[in-house]
Amino acid sequence: MSALRALLRRAESEAAAWDESGLPREVVAAAAAAGVLAMDRAAEHGGAGADARETGRVAAELGAVCGALRSLFTVQGMVAATVDRWGTRAQRARWLPEFTAGRVIAALAATEAGAGSDLSGMATRFTGAGAHRLVSGRELWVTFGALADVALVAGISEDGPLAALVDLDAPGVTVEPVTGQLGLRGARLAHLSFDATPVPVENLLGRPGFGISHILGTALDHGRYTIAWGCAGMARACLADAAAHADERTQSGTRLAEHQSVLAALGRTSVRAEAAWALCERAATDRIDRSPDAQFSTIAAKYAAAEAAVLAADTAVQVMGAGGCAPGSRVARCYRDAKIMQIIEGAREIAEQDLGEWALRCARAGRSVGAGR
Amino acid sequence: MDDKGSTPDSDLVERLVRHFGVVTGTAIGPDDDYFAMGLINSLRALEIVTYLERTFEVEIDIEDLDLDNFRTARRAAAFVTRKRTADSGAIR
Numbered sequence: 001m002s003a004l005r006a007l008l009r010r011a012e013s014e015a016a017a018w019d020e021s022g023l024p025r026e027v028v029a030a031a032a033a034a035g036v037l038a039m040d041r042a043a044e045h046g047g048a049g050a051d052a053r054e055t056g057r058v059a060a061e062l063g064a065v066c067g068a069l070r071s072l073f074t075v076q077g078m079v080a081a082t083v084d085r086w087g088t089r090a091q092r093a094r095w096l097p098e099f100t101a102g103r104v105i106a107a108l109a110a111t112e113a114g115a116g117s118d119l120s121g122m123a124t125r126f127t128g129a130g131a132h133r134l135v136s137g138r139e140l141w142v143t144f145g146a147l148a149d150v151a152l153v154a155g156i157s158e159d160g161p162l163a164a165l166v167d168l169d170a171p172g173v174t175v176e177p178v179t180g181q182l183g184l185r186g187a188r189l190a191h192l193s194f195d196a197t198p199v200p201v202e203n204l205l206g207r208p209g210f211g212i213s214h215i216l217g218t219a220l221d222h223g224r225y226t227i228a229w230g231c232a233g234m235a236r237a238c239l240a241d242a243a244a245h246a247d248e249r250t251q252s253g254t255r256l257a258e259h260q261s262v263l264a265a266l267g268r269t270s271v272r273a274e275a276a277w278a279l280c281e282r283a284a285t286d287r288i289d290r291s292p293d294a295q296f297s298t299i300a301a302k303y304a305a306a307e308a309a310v311l312a313a314d315t316a317v318q319v320m321g322a323g324g325c326a327p328g329s330r331v332a333r334c335y336r337d338a339k340i341m342q343i344i345e346g347a348r349e350i351a352e353q354d355l356g357e358w359a360l361r362c363a364r365a366g367r368s369v370g371a372g373r
Numbered sequence: 374m375d376d377k378g379s380t381p382d383s384d385l386v387e388r389l390v391r392h393f394g395v396v397t398g399t400a401i402g403p404d405d406d407y408f409a410m411g412l413i414n415s416l417r418a419l420e421i422v423t424y425l426e427r428t429f430e431v432e433i434d435i436e437d438l439d440l441d442n443f444r445t446a447r448r449a450a451a452f453v454t455r456k457r458t459a460d461s462g463a464i465r
Contacts, residue, residue: 086435207438213418292424364395
């Protein structure tokens with residue numbers, strides 16, 4: 001997969017620039033050419049037919065070099081997975097080849113002013129009947145919202161929660177690019193507003209009533225999975241940078257790695273990074289097995305990997321000192337990006353409650369968490 | 374009698390009553406609508422789909438997305454029974 005190697009090399013050298021000015025659209029074409037966009041879709045739809053483990057490992061490689069590029073991989077992958085899971089045959093045929101080829105960039109719009117990790121407060125509305133629905137609402141912090149051609153939007157309709165692919169060139173759409181946020185600065189974030197935007201009925205996904213629980217639920221689950229691996233890759237990369245620096249850097253005749261406190265920090269970080277990686281592998285196994293536990297093991301992986309990325313980036317910046325803080329420093333970028341990963345696709349505290357419920361449930365069923373699979 | 378032509382096996386209904394009891398943390402009966410009782414959040418709703426697919430080797434797609442297929446243990450048992458009958462009919 002040499003096109004992937006070329007993409008990774010390019011991302012490694014340009015990630016700092018993309019962090020300043022945003023990932024350019026032509027990189028989407030490069031990612032498609034490398035065969036990674038929605039790579040877990042079937043070959044008949046332009047995918048690579050990759051399984052969850054292969055997909056996760058690519059997310060880790062991307063996450064190690066550029067959080068924005070990994071985010072592109074995540075959003076394109078999650079929307080494609082959702083259309084594949086709940087779309088009609090016609091919808092799959094129409095959209096999936098566009099997503100895998102990068103001709104259509106997808107975004108997921110699921111955060112509102114009054115509804116973040118808690119989706120029940122959603123105010124976006126679908127109205128009307130006949131050939132078109134009208135969607136109205138305002139969605140915040142949409143990853144790649146400034147570059148996307150369509151957004152998967154969930155909202156409330158007369159018949160219950162509804163989800164649809166909304167064309168961002170349609171009337172009534174306002175795209176406000178966001179800059180200067182803490183992290184993911186390369187990921188072309190935008191706030192999206194819809195004012196009676198027409199949505200053709202053939203763009204409605206699944207059935208009314210299932211737009212949040214099943215349609216959005218599928219997207220978020222897939223997103224958490226590739227974010228988990230991206231964070232595991234980021235954690236390993238930061239640890240490697242910190243260790244390499246500690247090994248090389250000498251101050252007053254002593255290598256940094258000879259200081260017990262530095263060595264211990266590397267040790268602490270490595271255990272968390274590898275534990276996160278192992279949880280990602282477990283989630284991959286569950287997903288390949290189509291286990292009903294997979295949603296929970298994915299949440300556990302994302303939770304642990306985001307935490308490991310935060311710790312590893314912190315360790316790396318500390319060990320590398322001023323060099324770690326310098327403009328264009330990878331570990332500084334990871335330091336800012338990693339924190340976002342504890343908030344995006346379900347905040348840390350929501351994950352803890354979900355995992356607490358999982359622990360309760362395993363106890364009720366007389367098995368230990370992580371066993372019985 | 375099920376109005377859709379398949380009476381679920383009582384062992385199957387009992388198995389699903391036990392499973393959904395664990396999922397919801399509530400003692401439920403075969404005809405209790407755990408959706409109406411507010412016991413199903415989105416994680417659980419999606420998990421029910423995965424559980425039925427994996428356990429009973431059926432494919433649940435957009436045509437099956439009808440709460441009437443999932444809202445009680447007896448309905449889920451009838452749904453699974455219908456799906457399995459339809460699937461084996463297609464194979465043979």
